[in-house]
Amino acid sequence: xxxxxxxxxxxxxxxxxxxxxxxxxxxxxxxxxxxxxxxxxxxxxxxxxxxxxxxxxxxxxxxxxxxxxxxxxxxxxxxxxxxxxxxxxxxxxxxxxxxxxxxxxxxxxxxxxxxxxxxxxxxxxxxxxxxxxxxxxxxxxxxxxxxxxxx
Amino acid sequence: xxxxxxxxxxxxxxxxxxxxxxxxxxxxxxxxxxxxxxxxxxxxxxxxxxxxxxxxxxxxxxxxxxxxxxxxxxxxxxxxxxxxxxxxxxxxxxxxxxxxxxxxxxxxxxxxxxxxxxxxxxxxxxxxxxxxxxxxxxxxxxxxxxxxxxx
Amino acid sequence: xxxxxxxxxxxxxxxxxxxxxxxxxxxxxxxxxxxxxxxxxxxxxxxxxxxxxxxxxxxxxxxxxxxxxxxxxxxxxxxxxxx
Amino acid sequence: xxxxxxxxxxxxxxxxxxxxxxxxxxxxxxxxxxxxxxxxxxxxxxxxxxxxxxxxxxxxxxxxxxxxxxxxxxxxxxxxxxx
Numbered sequence: 260x261x262x263x264x265x266x267x268x269x270x271x272x273x274x275x276x277x278x279x280x281x282x283x284x285x286x287x288x289x290x291x292x293x294x295x296x297x298x299x300x301x302x303x304x305x306x307x308x309x310x311x312x313x314x315x316x317x318x319x320x321x322x323x324x325x326x327x328x329x330x331x332x333x334x335x336x337x338x339x340x341x342x343x344x345x346x347x348x349x350x351x352x353x354x355x356x357x358x359x360x361x362x363x364x365x366x367x368x369x370x371x372x373x374x375x376x377x378x379x380x381x382x383x384x385x386x387x388x389x390x391x392x393x394x395x396x397x398x399x400x401x402x403x404x405x406x407x408x409x410x
Numbered sequence: 411x412x413x414x415x416x417x418x419x420x421x422x423x424x425x426x427x428x429x430x431x432x433x434x435x436x437x438x439x440x441x442x443x444x445x446x447x448x449x450x451x452x453x454x455x456x457x458x459x460x461x462x463x464x465x466x467x468x469x470x471x472x473x474x475x476x477x478x479x480x481x482x483x484x485x486x487x488x489x490x491x492x493x494x495x496x497x498x499x500x501x502x503x504x505x506x507x508x509x510x511x512x513x514x515x516x517x518x519x520x521x522x523x524x525x526x527x528x529x530x531x532x533x534x535x536x537x538x539x540x541x542x543x544x545x546x547x548x549x550x551x552x553x554x555x556x557x558x559x560x561x
Numbered sequence: 562x563x564x565x566x567x568x569x570x571x572x573x574x575x576x577x578x579x580x581x582x583x584x585x586x587x588x589x590x591x592x593x594x595x596x597x598x599x600x601x602x603x604x605x606x607x608x609x610x611x612x613x614x615x616x617x618x619x620x621x622x623x624x625x626x627x628x629x630x631x632x633x634x635x636x637x638x639x640x641x642x643x644x
Numbered sequence: 645x646x647x648x649x650x651x652x653x654x655x656x657x658x659x660x661x662x663x664x665x666x667x668x669x670x671x672x673x674x675x676x677x678x679x680x681x682x683x684x685x686x687x688x689x690x691x692x693x694x695x696x697x698x699x700x701x702x703x704x705x706x707x708x709x710x711x712x713x714x715x716x717x718x719x720x721x722x723x724x725x726x727x
Contacts, residue, residue: 271422280445280496286516287438288509294431307570309634312618345431358439362517365437369509377615377636379570390571390637458653460717463701528698528719530653541654541720 261317262336263308268347277334277352284358286365290349292342296391302383306339306348309377313337320371324364330355335368337378348380412468413487414459419498428485428503435509437516441500443493447542453534457490457499460528464488471522475515481506486519488529499531562587564594564627567634572612575604585627591616592623594633611638645670647677647710650717655695658687668710674699675706677716694721 260276274287292304317335324330332354342348351368355361372378380391411427425438443455468486475481483505493499502519506512523529531542567580583597591614599606613636614621620636627633650663666680674697682689696719697704703719710716 269422270425271420274421274440278440278442278496283442283444285440285442287440288513289425289429289436289438290509291429291434291436291505293434293507307573309567309569309615309618309636312615312634315618345429354442356444358441358520362439362513366513375620377569377634379637381570390574458656460650460652460698460701460719463698463717466701526703528652528717530720532653541657 260334260336261314261321262334263310263313264336264338265340266338268336268338268350270347270350273334273336273350274352277332277354279332279354281356282332282354282361283356284361285352285354286358286361287353288349288351288365288369289347290369291347292344294344296382296389299384301344302385303344304342304348304383305381306337306342307379307381308337308339312377316376317372320368320375323371324353324367327367328355328360328364330360330364333364333368335372337372337376339378411485411487412465412472413485414461414464415487415489416491417489419487419489419501421498421501424485424487424501425503428483428505430483430505432507433483433505433512434507435512436503436505437509437512438504439500439502439516439520440498441520442498443495445495447533447540450535452495453536454495455493455499455534456532457488457493458530458532459488459490463528467527468523471519471526474522475504475518478518479506479511479515481511481515484515484519486523488523488527490529562589562627562629564629564631564633566594566598567632569634570637571608572605572635572637575608576602589627590623591621591625591627591633594627595623598635608637612636613638645672645710645712647712647714647716649677649681650715652717653720654691655688655718655720658691659685672710673706674704674708674710674716677710678706681718691720695719696721 274285278285294301321333324333330353334352336350338348351365353361353365381388382391425436429436445452472484475484481504485503487501489499502516504512504516532539533542562585563582565580565582568576573579583594585594585597595609599609615634615636617632645668646665648663648665651659656662666677668677678692682692698717698719700715
């Protein structure tokens with residue numbers, strides 16, 4: 260299941276979507292928004308997605324874990340729009356009969372999301388903002404030219 | 411945090427215990443009870459723990475991830491007593507600044523729990539029961555002597 | 562021919578707009594489109610070397626040909642290095 | 645000396661009881677305790693080779709010495725092989 264939403268991500272409900280009676284293991288990943296980046300205090304965040312392509316890429320990734328591990332019980336949910344510090348931006352939940360595959364597939368999905376899914380995060384500070392690629396990057400991938408500041 | 415309880419394990423609440431504003435990643439593991447073992451339908455399950463030693467061993471394991479990854483934000487909760495099929499027996503939640511450590515430490519905790527923590531599971535079938543070591547084992551580690559049946 | 566170019570994140574802010582239409586010669590590559598964009602919007606010049614380009618929602622190479630009506634998107638780097 | 649032995653899971657069911665007190669010579673090892681238990685409860689004989697033993701809540705070796713008042717536990721195998 261794939262979900263791109265402005266609403267709050269509910270871990271329990273999303274994980275329930277992935278669980279099934281023949282699965283003994285569920286591994287989840289939560290990406291949460293941090294309060295600081297390189298010592299600067301973050302006021303809030305904004306996520307922007309290239310919607311249709313995000314869907315395509317996530318479907319591809321779910322196809323890959325089906326192929327590699329035979330896993331069909333997986334949920335990927337990404338929140339977009341404005342998020343407060345500490346809120347959850349990404350939930351990945353993978354269920355499998357045994358834990359080894361569940362851990363491997365969940366790690367794989369998160370890695371692939373970071374590599375190929377077009378979603379960007381804006382960190383807003385008191386004195387400006389930066390665009391970074393992912394909720395964990397912590398590195399300013401934008402330059403800091405004169406027109407990049409105070410949004 | 412360590413919790414051994416007869417009550418239902420609440421994923422959202424337990425995960426919240428591990429999260430913090432400086433953590434960007436939370437990885438959780440859920441062990442759930444399956445409906446079949448080697449084709450036999452499971453009616454329900456019972457978990458039994460050697461309580462004080464479980465506590466000691468889990469504290470040791472949390473000490474190990476603190477040592478290895480500097481991670482202090484981790485929760486381990488194990489349910490004991492009677493569980494219905496599909497219910498959650500184990501929740502491990504690990505929060506870290508970045509996802510790599512969170513995945514590594516969560517995998518490590520679950521592996522170590524299976525190796526060293528004295529908790530046993532009884533799978534009850536229509537025509538008997540078996541004791542197995544862990545909720546994922548799926549292998550009867552007890553023998554099937556004449557006095558091992560129908561509990 | 563005309564192609565529509567979607568802009569996100571930093572690019573959208575730089576150009577003040579989420580999409581632009583670009584007029585190109587009948588035979589044109591992704592690279593030609595980028596050059597045309599940089600001429601029109603010089604503030605993109607420093608960013609373009611690290612940009613990925615998607616054509617009809619698939620990542621494309623710089624030498625790939627474009628076609629009338631293609632949906633192009635400039636993809637700023639998605640992920641930082643420090644994970 | 646006396647030691648208290650905790651029994652879990654299959655062992656508890658076999659003996660019909662969660663703990664037993666065992667009288668041992670003043671100098672005795674874990675191995676000696678296991679032999680004494682098997683004599684009293686022959687149904688344990690086949691299980692004991694795969695049993696771990698904890699003394700005062702720490703895993704112990706077969707040759708470790710026991711002491712008056714020790715809390716011993718027989719630990720059936722915790723985990724199956726197929727993960």
